[in-house]
Every structure is written in C-alpha cells, then in structure tokens.
Amino acid sequence: MPIYEFECEKCGRKFEKLVFGSDDKKPQCPDCSSTEVHKMISAGSRVALKVPGGYGGNATAPSCAPGG
Numbered sequence: 806m807p808i809y810e811f812e813c814e815k816c817g818r819k820f821e822k823l824v825f826g827s828d829d830k831k832p833q834c835p836d837c838s839s840t841e842v843h844k845m846i847s848a849g850s851r852v853a854l855k856v857p858g859g860y861g862g863n864a865t866a867p868s869c870a871p872g873g
C-alpha cells in the first residue's frame with residue numbers, strides 16, 4: 806500500500822496518508838488543516854521500496870560514458 810508520511814510545518818504533526826499513483830495534491834494536516842506539509846523520507850522501513858516508474862529519487866547513476 807502506497808502510504809507516505811507527512812509532517813506539518815505549522816504544528817509539526819506527523820501523519821500518514823495514502824497516495825494513489827501521483828502525489829499531485831498535497832494532503833492536509835489532520836490537526837490544523839494546513840497544507841503546509843512536506844513528505845518525509847521513509848525511515849525505519851527495511852523493505853526496498855520501488856517506485857513504478859515516474860517520480861523517483863535517483864540522483865546519480867554509474868553509467869558508462871558513450872563514445873570516448
């Protein structure tokens with residue numbers, strides 16, 4: 806289940822939210838109903854999360870340089 810953890814920047818409350826496919830819309834804080842939230846990095850989970858294409862987190866990749 807695609808559950809992500811968010812943290813409210815207003816009150817600092819942490820809450821989980823189910824995200825279907827894309828996370829275009831930002832969730833609302835269940836405490837202050839603020840949309841000033843940011844997604845948290847899943848810390849603790851030991852399972853390898855794999856994103857089904859699209860928005861990933863790979864910044865650097867060891868790829869062979871073409872030509873030379």
Ligand SMILES: [Zn+2]
Binds near residue numbers: 838
């Ligand atoms: Zn809040």
